[in-house]
Amino acid sequence: MSLKIGNVELKNNLILAPMAGVTDLPFRLITKKYGNPGLVCNEMVSAKAICYNDEKTLKMLEMEETERPISMQIFGSDPESMGEAAKFVSQKCDILDINMGCPAPKVVKNGDGSKLLLDLKLAEKIIKSVVKNSSKPVTLKIRKGWDEEHVVVEDIAKIAENSGVSAIIVHGRTRNEFYSRNF
Ligand SMILES: Cc1cc2nc3c(=O)[nH]c(=O)nc-3n(C[C@H](O)[C@H](O)[C@H](O)COP(=O)(O)O)c2cc1C
Numbered sequence: 001m002s003l004k005i006g007n008v009e010l011k012n013n014l015i016l017a018p019m020a021g022v023t024d025l026p027f028r029l030i031t032k033k034y035g036n037p038g039l040v041c042n043e044m045v046s047a048k049a050i051c052y053n054d055e056k057t058l059k060m061l062e063m064e065e066t067e068r069p070i071s072m073q074i075f076g077s078d079p080e081s082m083g084e085a086a087k088f089v090s091q092k093c094d095i096l097d098i099n100m101g102c103p104a105p106k107v108v109k110n111g112d113g114s115k116l117l118l119d120l121k122l123a124e125k126i127i128k129s130v131v132k133n134s135s136k137p138v139t140l141k142i143r144k145g146w147d148e149e150h151v152v153v154e155d156i157a158k159i160a161e162n163s164g165v166s167a168i169i170v171h172g173r174t175r176n177e178f179y180s181r182n183f
Helices: 026-035 047-051 055-059 079-089 113-118 122-132 153-162
Strands: 003-005 008-010 039-041 070-075 095-100 137-143 167-174
Touching: 003 095, 008 122, 026 039, 039 047, 047 055, 047 079, 070 079, 079 095, 079 122, 095 113, 113 122, 113 137, 122 137, 122 153, 137 153
Parallel strands: 039 070, 070 095, 095 137, 137 167
Antiparallel strands: 003 008
């Protein structure tokens, strides 16, 4: 079965999920060769670091033409720098993904990743800024919510749809469940 995200046709519905510290260029090339996914995703990169031209971060955006179609993921909680990063990164990739799912303490303590699921007004501003500045279809990666008391998946899906997001990807756990197997 094929899949279409915005104007990007995928040859099948297999997607290599973004994984920080894992889905770098060599890993993606190996996956492409042996797994034949319809879409590969890079590791998440910080929007602010892109705006600061951080060398290590820019290196994380390196890719090869044979990888296309490729999705690149950015994270951050400042609508302006997310917009700036969207402008830059969307020139390289085929699909631009927003991270609103990362549970890592060092990320959420800055208000980034899954912390945004507790502030849907800010989440909406970020999504709109990214969509406005991206030259490629935008997708949104979320979790169910922050915790069982704050399951917001339907609310944010509606915000995303009304803001021009082409697809949402749901990690079906809350932030507090991290990567646990106890559903
Ligand atoms: C090591 C690791 C790193 C991850 N990094 C990211 C990331 O950078 N961005 C993201 O959206 N999801 C990230 N994820 C989440 C995965 O993309 C995926 O949504 C999640 O693991 C759910 O799939 P599973 O139930 O098969 O683990 C990461 C997961 C793992 C295990």
